[in-house]
Amino acid sequence: MTAPAAERITYREAVKRALCEALRDDPRVFLMGEDVGKYGGCFAVSKGLLDEFGEERIRDTPLSESAFVGAGIGAAMGGMRPIVEIMTVNFSLLALDQIVNNAATISHMSGGQFNVPVVIRIATGAGRQLAAQHSHSLEAWYAHVPGLRVVEPATIDDARGMLRAALESPDPVIIFEPISLYNMEGELTEAASDVPLTGARVHRPGRDVTIVTYGAGLWRSVEAADELAGGGVEAEIVDLRSLRPLDDATILASLGKTHRLLVVDEGWRTASLSAEIAMRVVEQGFYELDAPIARVCTEEVPMPYPKHLEDAALPNPARIVAAVRRMIGHDR
Amino acid sequence: MTVEFRLPALGADMDAGTIVEWHVQPGSRVKRGDVVAVVETDKGAIDVEIFEDGVVREILVQPGTRVPVGTALARIEADGGPAGPTAAAPGQDVETPPAVPAREAASEPRAVAAERAVATPAREAGSRRKISPAARKRARELDVDVESLQGTGPDGAITLDDVERARPSAEQVESVRPAETAETAEAVAVPAVTAGEPGGGMRTAIAAAMSRSKREIPHYYLSTTADVTDVVEWLRAHNASVPVDERLLLAALLVKAIALACRDRKGFSGYFRDGRYEESPAAHVGVAVALRGGGLVAPAIMDTADKPLAALMQDFRALVMRARAGRLRASELAAPTIILTSLGDAAVETVFPIIQPPQVAIVGAGAVVERAGVVQGQVEPRQVVTVSLGADHRVTDGRLGGQFLADVVARLGKPDSL
Numbered sequence: 068m069t070a071p072a073a074e075r076i077t078y079r080e081a082v083k084r085a086l087c088e089a090l091r092d093d094p095r096v097f098l099m100g101e102d103v104g105k106y107g108g109c110f111a112v113s114k115g116l117l118d119e120f121g122e123e124r125i126r127d128t129p130l131s132e133s134a135f136v137g138a139g140i141g142a143a144m145g146g147m148r149p150i151v152e153i154m155t156v157n158f159s160l161l162a163l164d165q166i167v168n169n170a171a172t173i174s175h176m177s178g179g180q181f182n183v184p185v186v187i188r189i190a191t192g193a194g195r196q197l198a199a200q201h202s203h204s205l206e207a208w209y210a211h212v213p214g215l216r217v218v219e220p221a222t223i224d225d226a227r228g229m230l231r232a233a234l235e236s237p238d239p240v241i242i243f244e245p246i247s248l249y250n251m252e253g254e255l256t257e258a259a260s261d262v263p264l265t266g267a268r269v270h271r272p273g274r275d276v277t278i279v280t281y282g283a284g285l286w287r288s289v290e291a292a293d294e295l296a297g298g299g300v301e302a303e304i305v306d307l308r309s310l311r312p313l314d315d316a317t318i319l320a321s322l323g324k325t326h327r328l329l330v331v332d333e334g335w336r337t338a339s340l341s342a343e344i345a346m347r348v349v350e351q352g353f354y355e356l357d358a359p360i361a362r363v364c365t366e367e368v369p370m371p372y373p374k375h376l377e378d379a380a381l382p383n384p385a386r387i388v389a390a391v392r393r394m395i396g397h398d399r
Numbered sequence: 400m401t402v403e404f405r406l407p408a409l410g411a412d413m414d415a416g417t418i419v420e421w422h423v424q425p426g427s428r429v430k431r432g433d434v435v436a437v438v439e440t441d442k443g444a445i446d447v448e449i450f451e452d453g454v455v456r457e458i459l460v461q462p463g464t465r466v467p468v469g470t471a472l473a474r475i476e477a478d479g480g481p482a483g484p485t486a487a488a489p490g491q492d493v494e495t496p497p498a499v500p501a502r503e504a505a506s507e508p509r510a511v512a513a514e515r516a517v518a519t520p521a522r523e524a525g526s527r528r529k530i531s532p533a534a535r536k537r538a539r540e541l542d543v544d545v546e547s548l549q550g551t552g553p554d555g556a557i558t559l560d561d562v563e564r565a566r567p568s569a570e571q572v573e574s575v576r577p578a579e580t581a582e583t584a585e586a587v588a589v590p591a592v593t594a595g596e597p598g599g600g601m602r603t604a605i606a607a608a609m610s611r612s613k614r615e616i617p618h619y620y621l622s623t624t625a626d627v628t629d630v631v632e633w634l635r636a637h638n639a640s641v642p643v644d645e646r647l648l649l650a651a652l653l654v655k656a657i658a659l660a661c662r663d664r665k666g667f668s669g670y671f672r673d674g675r676y677e678e679s680p681a682a683h684v685g686v687a688v689a690l691r692g693g694g695l696v697a698p699a700i701m702d703t704a705d706k707p708l709a710a711l712m713q714d715f716r717a718l719v720m721r722a723r724a725g726r727l728r729a730s731e732l733a734a735p736t737i738i739l740t741s742l743g744d745a746a747v748e749t750v751f752p753i754i755q756p757p758q759v760a761i762v763g764a765g766a767v768v769e770r771a772g773v774v775q776g777q778v779e780p781r782q783v784v785t786v787s788l789g790a791d792h793r794v795t796d797g798r799l800g801g802q803f804l805a806d807v808v809a810r811l812g813k814p815d816s817l
Contacts, residue, residue, distance in 0.1 A: 326533050326559055357533040357559045358552055396552035 073254040081223045081255060082112050082188075082244060085230035086150065088260075090120050093148055096234065099126035099135055100152030100188075109154045110190060110249050136162035136187065140170050140239075143185035148234050156191040156205045156243070163208075170239040171214030182237040186230065191219070192283050192333055193377055194247030199369035202246075202377075204282070204333040207340040209241050210311040217311040218264060219243040221285040223253035225308060228262030236264060243310075245283040245333075267314035269321060273301035276391050277321040279344055280331035281307035284382055288331050291387035300395060310340060318344065319352045326357035327394050331382050336364040358394045363387050402451055403471035406438065406460075408542055409445050409729040413604075416440045417465040418472065427455045429475065434728070436472065441604050443696070443725030445732070453477040469542055529556035538562045601694040612756050616671075620751050621800050622787035625808040627767060631782045633814045644716075649767065649784070650686070650741050651712045655817045656810035657739055657762055658682045658703035664803050666795040667760040668736040676759060676794045681705075685735025685755075686715060688722040697755060698727050699734035708817055743767060743784070752789040759791035760800075762807065786811075 076084075089096045098113060098120075104127040107114030117125045128135035132153060139151035153159045159166070170183050193202035210217045216238055220226040226244070233240035270285060271292060278288045285306050292302040303321050307313065322328055328348055332341035341362045348360060363382040371377050406416055416438040423435045434446040435455075456474040460466055530538070530545055534557050538545045543565045545557055552558035612618075630652065638646040661668035661682035668682040683699040690696065698721075700706070700714045721727055737759075740752050743766035750763025765785040772781030786808055790800045810817060 326531075354532045354536045357531040358556070393553055396556070396558065 073256055075252055076223060076255050077249065078223060078226050078244075078251045078253070079110065079112055079249040081226035082230070082249075083114070083116075084255075085227045086113065086116065087119070089148075089150070089230060089234055090116070090124060093234070095146065095148040096150060097124040097126065097142075097147065098150045098152065099128050099139065101128055101130055101135075101154055103127060103152050108152070110246065112244075112249070113152070132158055132161035133165055136165040137169065139185045139187070140165055140173075140183055143183045143239075144173065144181050148184055148186070150186045150188060150230070150234075153187060153189045155197075155201045155246070156189050157200050157203055159187075159189050159205070166209070166215070166239070166241070167212055171212050174238060175214060183239045184234070184237050185239045186233045186236075186242060187239065188230075188242045188244060190246050191243045192245040192247055193365075193370045193381055194245075194283060196372060196374055196377060197246070197370075198372040202370035204365065206243050206282075206310050207334050207338070207343075210313075210340055210343075212311075214238065215311060216240045216264065216309070217243070218309050219245070219282045220308065221245070221248065221282050221306055222270075223251075223255050225262055227255060228260050229264060229308075231260060232262060232264035240264070243282065247283045248286070251286070265309040265312060265314065267305050267307045267309065267317040269303060269317065270306040271302070271304040273303035273325065275300045275302060275325055276327040276329060276394060277303050277305060277318070277325045278329045278331055278387070278391075279305045279307065279318055279321075281310060281340075282333060284331040284333050287382055287384050288387055291384040291391070294384065294388050295391055298392075300391060302391060313344065313347065315347050315351060318348065319355070322348060322352050322355050326355055327391075328356070328360045329387070329390055329394065330360070330362045330364075331387055332362065332364045333382060334364060335367050336362060337367065339364060358396070361390045361394050363390050400477050401456060402453070402475050402477045403459075404435070404449055404451070404473040404475050405542075406466055406468050406470050406472055407447065407729065408468045408540075409438065409440050409447070409732065413440050413468060414539065415465055415467045416445075418460050418462050419444055420462050421458060423455045423458075423473075425455055425457055429453060429455060437726075441601050443601075443690075443722075443727065446726060446728045448729065449475070451475050451477045468539065469544065529554055531556055531558050534559045534562045541566050601690075601696075605695060608755060609753055612754050616754050616756060616759075617792040618754060618789050619792050619797055619800060620787060620789050621797060621804050622749055622751075622763075622785055623804055623808055624783050624785050625811060626772060626781050627784050627811065628772075628782040630811060630814055631767060637814075645709060645712070647708060647712050648715070650739065650743075650764070651708060651715050652811055652814055652817055653741070653762070653764055653786070653807070654684045654686060654700060654703060654715065654739055655706075655708060655711055656807045657737060658684050659810055659817070660803055660806040661737060662704045664799070664806060666799055667790065667803055669759060669794075670736070670757040671759050671791060671794060672757050676791075679736040681736075683734045683736050685738040686718060687738055687740035688719050690723060696722050696727065696732065697735055697738045697740075698722055698731040699736075701731075701734060737761065739764065741765075749785045750787050752787060754789050754791060759794045760803075761789045762804075763787040763789065 086098060102109050103113045104117040104125045136151055139149040142149045170185060173181050173183050191206060192204050206219060209215055216236060218229050220229045229242060233242055280288045288304050292304055295302050303325055305318055305321050330341040330344050332339055334340055341364055345360045363386050365382060366380040368380055371380055419437040419439050421436050423429060429435055429449050430452045431450055432448050435449045436447045437444050438447050453475045456476050458473050460472045529550060537559055543562050548557050548561050548565055550557040551561055634647055634649060665678050669676060669678040681702050682704055683701050684703040685697040685699045687695055687697045698718045700711060738755055738761045740750060740761060741764040742750050743764060746766050748765040748768060750765055752761040752763035754761050767782050767784045769780050770783050771778050788800050788804045
């Protein structure tokens with residue numbers, strides 16, 4: 068046995084590999100969505116899959132999210148393992164009825180007689196100048212709903228590994244893929260094909276402040292942490308990975324070390340995941356707090372199209388650095 | 400210079416106490432270590448010592464009043480020297496919480512009482528001092544007066560760092576040692592017990608300490624059965640030759656044996672704090688004393704290894720008596736570096752003892768019982784006792800623990816050299 072070699076690939080390639088592996092390993096798995104076949108996917112994730120797996124398993128659908136997500140739910144109940152791709156989270160709203168009223172409830176309402184092992188992949192977030200109807204981060208809407216599992220891989224290993232874990236779940240899993248990360252390159256560790264579906268991870272250890280984040284926010288936080296380290300402030304970054312259920316224990320353990328919490332959330336601030344995380348920390352870790360909890364979220368505007376405005380609206384590293392410095396006070 | 404004598408935390412889990420009586424009055428001369436007051440706490444009435452030499456100027460809290468830890472109890476005109484940790488900040492007019500009858504104070508919601516201990520009496524209403532929750536908690540644990548601190552956090556809030564910086568220096572820490580042991584988050588967070596429920600406060604204190612122990616300390620347990628036939632005989636002979644009040648108990652021999660084993664073997668007598676173990680320079684063996692009516696305290700016999708058996712027994716007897724009368728000194732309760740818990744009275748044979756944090760070891764002893772033993776190939780009745788050790792795996796391993804336990808038992812077998 069040789070040590071697993073790390074290989075540099077893009078996030079897009081990692082997702083594609085996960086899809087290929089799943090399609091090869093399990094004949095019940097198929098992929099469907101808008102433009103996933105002939106066009107190779109809106110973000111080119113499924114390019115080439117049609118040639119390898121054929122039209123039966125790589126299915127182009129009409130532009131009707133409600134119909135094809137519903138079909139996916141039905142197929143899952145019938146014993147298949149469908150992977151349904153929705154082009155952006157904004158479009159997923161057309162399928163909310165299927166996801167919230169059917170996928171999330173059927174196991175419960177059938178007294179456990181039917182499971183819905185559907186995996187729904189949804190591209191999310193801003194950063195590619197796709198404007199206000201293709202750029203939002205609505206993960207929190209789904210994280211609100213019991214009966215769903217919601218994950219957002221931010222690393223190459225998770226992008227590759229979480230799909231397999233999701234397909235093993237008996238319940239519907241929504242995988243959010245940040246649009247801005249598809250081109251990101253990173254190392255894929257072979258051993259990482261076995262990642263867990265839930266549980267947060269300390270992405271970078273530090274002692275002064277805990278930054279809880281997910282998705283594209285992870286890399287903005289890493290950039291901010293690099294800058295903060297230059298000033299002697301060591302930020303610990305917790306990558307949530309799973310947005311439902313949330314891993315309170317990992318967050319609280321980190322807070323127990325740093326006593327300061329910043330949440331970096333690409334969603335809007337009001338009624339957001341960041342609000343939920345902050346409240347859980349207040350409920351369970353109040354006496355560990357040495358500064359008010361702070362948040363860096365997307366500005367409460369429809370995402371602007373111009374690059375400079377889009378950058379300004381997002382939780383960028385400069386805003387993260389400033390929030391941490393405010394929190395630490397004037398002694399550093 | 401005038402300094403304030405404040406109510407110290409007389410244990411890890413105390414946050415308030417009731418003044419029972421004063422042994423001094425305005426004009427009394429006091430020196431460091433004098434017992435100046437008796438304070439009723441969850442652990443019973445405790446004699447409170449003063450840390451300053453000087454003259455009592457004014458008594459600020461009258462008997463019967465329940466006040467939070469840190470409240471100024473009296474003003475002392477100190478004999479020169481640097482101000483201790485109890486000194487008021489220069490020019491600061493520190494108010495004390497208004498004296499209220501004990502009955503009212505006890506029924507007052509704890510949150511209000513705690514608030515008083517740290518909030519700013521001298522500040523205008525509406526401009527509450529900004530202190531982070533973590534700093535507030537730590538200040539109470541360290542007995543740091545947050546009023547004297549300058550906040551460096553956001554909006555000038557007092558932070559953990561500010562409190563840590565104000566922590567009394569090493570010399571001062573010694574004088575307020577009981578407060579220093581108050582480092583359990585859980586202990587402080589434990590809700591107050593209802594007054595008028597005897598033993599309730601102590602139950603809460605024990606619950607907090609033992610929960611923390613089981614949660615944080617990876618215990619390992621060892622036990623061995625010691626043949627004490629000869630020791631029991633030695634004791635009988637010795638006790639026949641001395642007056643009743645000088646008679647020795649087997650437990651006293653065991654206490655001495657533990658202290659001597661601690662002197663020669665590292666890792667059993669000390670404290671595990673902030674992720675590291677510190678060996679105590681001298682072993683102060685605590686003896687667990689069950690109280691009538693329930694509850695448990697473990698006061699220390701100071702410098703146990705240096706005491707001849709007779710003196711040790713005298714201390715032992717006095718401790719048990721004072722513990723049962725509820726008159727222990729604060730220093731005795733905070734001092735143990737290792738504890739002996741003996742359940743022989745209860746006809747228990749083996750004790751699986753639980754460590755009292757931040758200590759790292761505890762020795763248990765069961766009843767002396769008669770069992771069939773083999774001596775030189777013959778079965779004969781022997782007196783045996785099971786001695787056990789609960790020890791902290793973060794500090795020692797079973798092998799060292801086994802050697803320690805064997806050492807204790809070997810020393811117990813040679814009472815003449817104890």
